[in-house]
Amino acid sequence: MPVPNLDFDLSEDERQIKDVAHRFAVEVLRPAGQALDKLTPDEVIAPDSIFWDVFNQYQRLGFNDMDAEMDPVAVARLRCIISEELGWGDSGLAVALSTAGMPALLATMVANTELMERFPANDLxxxxxxxxxxxxxxxxxxxxxxxxxxxxxxxxxxxxxxxxxxxxxxxxxxxxxxxxxxxxxxxxxxxxxxxxxxxxxxxxxxxxxxxxxxxxxxxxxxxxxxxxxxxxxxxxxxxxxxxxxxxxxYGLFTDMTLCMANGGMGMIFVGTARAAFDLALEYARERVQGGVPIIQHQSVKARLFTMYRKVEAARALSRRVSLYNAASEMPALEAAIAAKITSTQTAFDVASDALQIFGGAGTSQEYPIEKIFRDARVSMVEDGCNEVLALVGTDRLA
Ligand SMILES: Cc1cc2nc3c(=O)[nH]c(=O)nc-3n(C[C@H](O)[C@H](O)[C@H](O)COP(=O)(O)OP(=O)(O)OC[C@H]3O[C@@H](n4cnc5c(N)ncnc54)[C@H](O)[C@@H]3O)c2cc1C
Missing domain, CATH: 2.40.110.10 (Butyryl-CoA Dehydrogenase, subunit A, domain 2)
Known part of the structure; x- marks a missing residue:
């Protein structure tokens, strides 16, 4: 039985973009991320690396270049959908591709046409x-x-x-x-x-x-x-x-940048958490122990349901924050931080639970779970250690 998709209110355009992003994640990001994971850091960026093919394909999709004339809330809805799919495919590549647009985003933010021309959205x-x-x-x-x-x-x-x-x-x-x-x-x-x-x-x-x-x-x-x-x-x-x-x-701009960065991390790592859940669910349906698929064992069931509700909860928060911040003149940094911490902690917890459901296979490089677990662990430091971000967020509430 498929996991229900609770996105009942997507427009036809949004549904199509979600499909395109998911296909890109399945066909390009997931296999490329797995291949790049096995290379040395120099090989990852060598001229003949698959990384460049991924980057060029992503630029052709135009996902970093849709802000200028659209309603900011409509853009934020699309970003939530796209970033989750990218994070589902491969979080390292999702971060590389999204970060590539950072200079262009700043030029657009200050509406400086000269800088927008010199630092275009398709740059790296x-x-x-x-x-x-x-x-x-x-x-x-x-x-x-x-x-x-x-x-x-x-x-x-x-x-x-x-x-x-x-x-x-x-x-x-x-x-x-x-x-x-x-x-x-x-x-x-x-x-x-x-x-x-x-x-x-x-x-x-x-x-x-x-x-x-x-x-x-x-x-x-x-x-x-x-x-x-x-x-x-x-x-x-x-x-x-x-x-x-x-x-x-500087304070104002850095607040706004951290809002964007933390909001983006929130969306990407919901996708990473969902990837770990999807793999664990599929494995639990297939793997037979004690004479039945392990999904029939009570502790596996309970673990899977905890993973499912954490992914849904992280997505709900992350989207709510993104839409609020897109609609507001002054985005809420504390909310963006809450989304980042929740999604990255969720990705780590769900990946860890998924690894447990895979048993010995979860520890093996033959299966994709150990990589997702390592990727998720890094996210709790990325763009700010979660505990430092929490302090910064609390100061905004105090
Ligand atoms: C995958 C990844 C991607 C990244 N991308 C970028 C990027 O694109 N651009 C960029 O410039 N940087 C980037 N970073 C850097 C990242 O922002 C920093 O690693 C992070 O902010 C922590 O800084 P640090 O590594 O120097 O750790 P430190 O600041 O030395 O912290 C070490 C420990 O001390 C704790 N600590 C430090 N200060 C305090 C405090 N005041 N109160 C309480 N506890 C404290 C921290 O929580 C942590 O546990 C990236 C990091 C990673 C892992």
């Missing part, structure tokens, strides 16, 4: 915010969680205003998604403007400029299709017009 971008000495510190950008009496150490990356240019020096952390391969960056870093203002700033930076180098792609436990690595800046000059915002608006 990244979000460079965290630094070797500032991981959680950058996520807690308003310094709400500083320990009393302490202060942050010196920034690892700084942009200094010089006339009508900024000169960027320093580096971003090894965790920048798409860092080794991105052609452009949405760079969030310490800033001194030409007129003496100090604080944070956001810049769009082409990554082929003189003075930019990359670190080795990171070797990691999960989401291995997502290439991550450092970006180094040695006296890199960009025009001042590449600035999205300076110190005065």
């Amino acid at each position: 971008g990244c979000w460079a915010i965290t630094e070797p000495n500032h991981g959680s510190d950058m996520i807690d950008f308003n310094n709400r969680e500083l320990v009393a009496g302490s202060e942050h150490s010196k920034p690892n990356c700084i942009a200094r205003g010089e006339g009508d240019e900024f000169v960027i020096s320093g580096q971003k952390s090894a965790w920048v998604s798409n860092g080794p391969i991105a052609r452009s960056a949405a760079l969030y870093c310490a800033t001194e403007t030409a007129d003496g203002l100090r604080g944070g700033g956001i810049f769009l930076v082409p990554l082929d400029l003189e003075g930019i180098t990359r670190g080795q792609p990171l070797k990691k436990i999960g989401q291995r299709a997502l290439s991550q690595g450092e970006i180094f800046f040695d006296q890199v000059r960009i025009p001042a017009s590449n600035m999205i915002c300076g110190p005065n608006d």
